[in-house]
């Protein structure tokens with residue numbers, strides 16, 4: 492039997508009022524065939540519109556270092572368990588990173604994100620990142636985000652004191668499943684990093700990778716946990732199949748289910764930036780534009796080592812669907828320049844984007 496209008500309406504009202512949904516309601520949303528996609532998207536859109544309007548924040552992701560990782564995250568081509576061919580390179584110079592921050596600022600970016608591969612940054616690297624953050628913040632009125640692996644409170648405090656605004660570290664999957672996707676570090680390591688960041692007053696960005704065999708309950712628990720952590724930004728990745736990775740084929744990811752996952756995260760995290768990350772094009776297929784109803788952010792230009800659709804096509808999709816792009820530039824200007832002056836900017840690696848199909852795991856740039 493189909494759910495009545497009131498059921499969908501109550502989801503929207505709960506989201507707008509910041510009320511928590513019960514696990515039972517979340518299970519219905521994700522698993523019951525009687526839940527119809529269009530009224531569900533409409534309810535999620537009401538929440539999205541209330542907190543974020545029709546604006547879409549566009550992020551371009553890239554990394555400061557790539558590969559050579561000691562960890563065995565089985566979804567990641569940089570992991571020691573993967574035989575995927577990737578282009579590994581060491582850390583960029585401080586000069587190069589600061590120059591890129593300058594370019595980002597000049598291009599109108601409001602956030603500059605530095606992404607490092609690896610398990611955890613050494614004290615030396617942490618101090619180097621802190622120096623970079625301090626320099627960038629002293630010169631440019633720009634938000635700075637860092638993604639650098641596992642960190643303790645001493646490290647997160649150092650970054651906070653240097654002026655860092657936000658730390659990115661993904662939970663990726665549930666505590667129960669974590670041991671099946673990675674043995675070199677634990678879910679608790681990841682959670683503790685986020686808690687350390689919160690204790691030192693940093694905002695956190697943390698997301699998931701759906702399609703790794705997780706159950707509906709596990710997704711719900713993750714969405715609820717991210718609410719508890721007050722994550723400001725939640726990238727939702729959909730696992731991409733990558734030759735050479737231990738975790739091969741994604742599981743149970745129809746376009747409809749992907750959209751329901753985005754709706755779930757919107758209802759449970761109404762004020763967060765819900766970002767459609769890797770797998771947008773691959774898994775949502777012809778329903779891709781519908782993802783903008785629950786989500787208010789996306790990655791453009793691919794996902795570190797995997798290609799996405801072109802800037803022009805992504806921008807055009809946003810405009811065609813009736814949304815606006817968060818930028819000082821007009822949509823026409825952005826289209827004209829194929830998005831060169833878009834709002835979010837991260838350290839770029841010349842040449843990397845042409846190396847398609849290399850890196851699904853750090854799809855959203857997080858170690």
Ligand code: SF4
Nearest residue numbers: 560562564567570858
């Ligand atoms: S996800 Fe990060 S920590 Fe895990 S293998 Fe890839 S680069 Fe290393």
